[in-house]
Amino acid sequence: MGNPSRLRHELAQEAGRILLDEGIRDFGLAKRKAAEHLGVDARHDMPANIEIQDAALERSRLFASEESRAAYRDRLRAAVVVMEQLAHLEPRLVGPLLTGMIERFPVINLHGFAETVEEVLIELADRGIHCETGERRYRSRQGREQRVPFIAFRGPDDTEVEMTIFPLDGIRQAPPSPVDGRPMPRAGVAEVERLLAEGNEAEPLS
Numbered sequence: 566m567g568n569p570s571r572l573r574h575e576l577a578q579e580a581g582r583i584l585l586d587e588g589i590r591d592f593g594l595a596k597r598k599a600a601e602h603l604g605v606d607a608r609h610d611m612p613a614n615i616e617i618q619d620a621a622l623e624r625s626r627l628f629a630s631e632e633s634r635a636a637y638r639d640r641l642r643a644a645v646v647v648m649e650q651l652a653h654l655e656p657r658l659v660g661p662l663l664t665g666m667i668e669r670f671p672v673i674n675l676h677g678f679a680e681t682v683e684e685v686l687i688e689l690a691d692r693g694i695h696c697e698t699g700e701r702r703y704r705s706r707q708g709r710e711q712r713v714p715f716i717a718f719r720g721p722d723d724t725e726v727e728m729t730i731f732p733l734d735g736i737r738q739a740p741p742s743p744v745d746g747r748p749m750p751r752a753g754v755a756e757v758e759r760l761l762a763e764g765n766e767a768e769p770l771s
Contacts, residue, residue, distance in 0.1 A: 572605065577612035579603060581620030588670030592617055592743060614744045618664070625667045637667050641761050643721040644673045648754040654679055655736055656728065657751035664750070673720060675728040676739075676751060682714040682730040694718050701729055703740040711740070 579599035580592070589595050592614045600609060612620075629637075640662055648656045660674030679685050682698070689696050696716040703711045713729050720726040739748040752760070 572603075573610060573612050573616075575603060576600065576605065576609070577616040577620045578624070580612065580617040581622075581624050584617065584621045584668075585624055585666070586669055588668070618744050622664065622666055625665075629667045633667050637662075637671075638761060639722065640671055640673060640724055641757060643724040643726075644675070645754055645757050645761070647673065647675065647720045647726055648757065651677065651728075652754070654685065654728075654730075655753075657736075657753055658757050659739075659749055659751050663752055663757075671725070673724055673726045675726065676735075677728045677730050678733050678736045679730055680733060682716065685716060685728075685730055689716070689718065704743075713740075 576596070576599050579602055580595040583589055583595045583598050583602075584592075587598075589598070595617060596611045600606065600611070644658050644662065648658070654677035657676045658674070659676055660672070661668055662671065662673055677685065686696055686698070696718045699715055699717070700712045701715050703713055713731060715727050715729040717725070717727045739751050741747065742749040
């Protein structure tokens, strides 16, 4: 099915489309689905995660409308509101919203820092905010798997928010990104406000 480099490019494009259109966050799953859609053996030389993210960003910008760009900026504003309301957790914006990706099923992804996730749950319950909980798996720089709790709740304008709660000292070192293995990009509220002021959702942060 074509030469290897072209096929790898097609797999990256299809996996990027799957990330955007189906709301999938797992790069491995997106690769497997892309291989299935293209009729390729999943053991084929697959594109790297960074290639898939680049393809998703390119597609996001190509098909963005004025309406979807406005909705993206609204989500940035909602993120600022949540970050200001939970400022004592020193929240950081991460994920597709920070990279400038305009998704079909968007989520505001934040990192917060506290002694325990229970204290955060109690505080939000006292504010009348219902939360659901779960765990994320991160790979440490030493290659060990780390399980970190997250809470999910509704933010301003019924936005979907997921905040992963790290220990207090977790603010010093971001976990490795699933995209390229480097420390995951994080942005504080001032940086998110700067993104809004610039009105430029097309430039990913590194």
